Amino acid sequence: MSEQTGHNHFSNLTANEVSNLWSSYLKNSMEQRLFEYFYESCEDEQIKAMAKKILDHAKLSLEELAVIFNKDNLTTPHAFTEQDVTPDAHKVFSDTFILYFCHDITMLSLSTYPSALSDCSRPDVRDFFQKRIEMSMSMQNDVINLMLEKGVYLKPAQLEMENEVDFVQSKKYLSGFFTGSRPVNALEIANLTRILHRAQFSKMVFVTLHKLANKVELKEHFSQGRNGIESVLESLSEVLEKENIPLSASSDFKISPVEMSPFSDKLMLFFVNTCLGMFCFQMVAQALNSTLRSDIVMKLTKISTKMRKYYSEGLVIAIKEGWFEQPPNPVDHKV
Structure with a gap:
């Protein structure tokens, strides 16, 4: 290896790389604490094994990240500790609900790791x-196969599609709210269903x-989140119902009476801000970029605006409680 090549390999981290590594550490730390509890409370052996696989992957990721942080003299994030989870707490989530968590985490990984890879240059x-993407793909395949085997995978609508190539002849194709709407196309159905x-x-x-x-303010915040999601369901379901397009739904998001919370308030709020918040923004943004009917665009824009306000309030709570860990700052070179 030449001196120049060696220098490139161990060059200083870019701001993008620091940001991606920092976010990945927090994400994997959250997953470790969540799945410590899911693994201990799960009774179905197949789902338990899946929870263990995600838990082990999170631990391995944290170990590899710590090596990079130490090599580059970066402060390792505090993230989440044993104080943020009670693995032997009473079982709250049904095993199927835990499997949906497994699916959600793998989807989050496959939406964040590819963009991080494309944003980095140091080998x-x-x-x-690259390894995180490969592992996440493998785990998602396992999760979906298990969901299909247990009959709980929520399939998008299966429709008979036209088999002729056609081109839009009128700008009326974009209308929907004021001048009557054309049928939703496959891309719009896919995004709304997702x-x-x-x-x-x-x-x-x-x-x-x-x-x-535990905190009253947080209870109210989560209650507001529930109400906001209910309005999303009502608004977007209306589009599909008007055209008799079926939407599958789970009946097994079951929870048991609560004796003691297995998670700290800090961990739960971070999950909401990161998994529910950031991931939902990505889905809505993707739908907006590919939707051509004006009424759907208006619905999605309204949803995006309300979401932004809600998750901003969540960040304010995290900061007020001293839970928001500040990302690394560059050295101040201002005179």
Whole structure:
């Protein structure tokens, strides 16, 4: 290896790399604490094994991240500790609900790691995110196969599609609210279904976290989140119902009476801000970028505005409680 090549390999981290590594550490720390409890409380052996796989992957990721942080003299995030989880707490979530959590975490990973990989240039950092993508793909395959086997996978609508190539002849194709609407196309159905399925899961997460939270302010915040998700379900379901497009739904987002919360308020709020918040923003943004009917665009824009306000309030709570860990700052070079 030439001196120049060696220098490139161990060059200083870019701001993008620091940001991605920092976010990945917090994400994996959260997953470790969540799945320590899910693994201990799960009774179904197949789902328990899946929870263990995600738990082990989170621990391995944290170990590899710590090596990079130490090598580059970066302060390792405090993130989440044993104080944020009680693994032997009373069982709250049904095993199927835990399986939906497994699915949600793998989806989050596959939406964040690829963008992190494309944003990085240093070989060891790229190698880290490349491995995370490969592991996440493998776990998602396992999770979906298990959901299909147990009959709980929420399939999008299966429709008979036209098999002729056609081109739009009029700008009326973009209308929908004022001048009557054309039928929704396959891309719009896919995006709306994806958001609605996520909203069903998110709604029950909010219901559960409202029961688990200790602080009154946080209970109210999670209750508001539940109400916001309910309005999303009503608004977007209306589009599909008008055209008799079926939407599958789970009946097994079951929770047991709460004796003691297995998670700290800090951990639950971070999950809401990160998994439910950031992931939902991505889904809505994707739908907005590919939707052509004006009435759907208006609905999605309204949803996005309300979401932004809600999750901003969540960040304010985290800061007020001293839970928001400040990302690394560059050295101040101002004179």
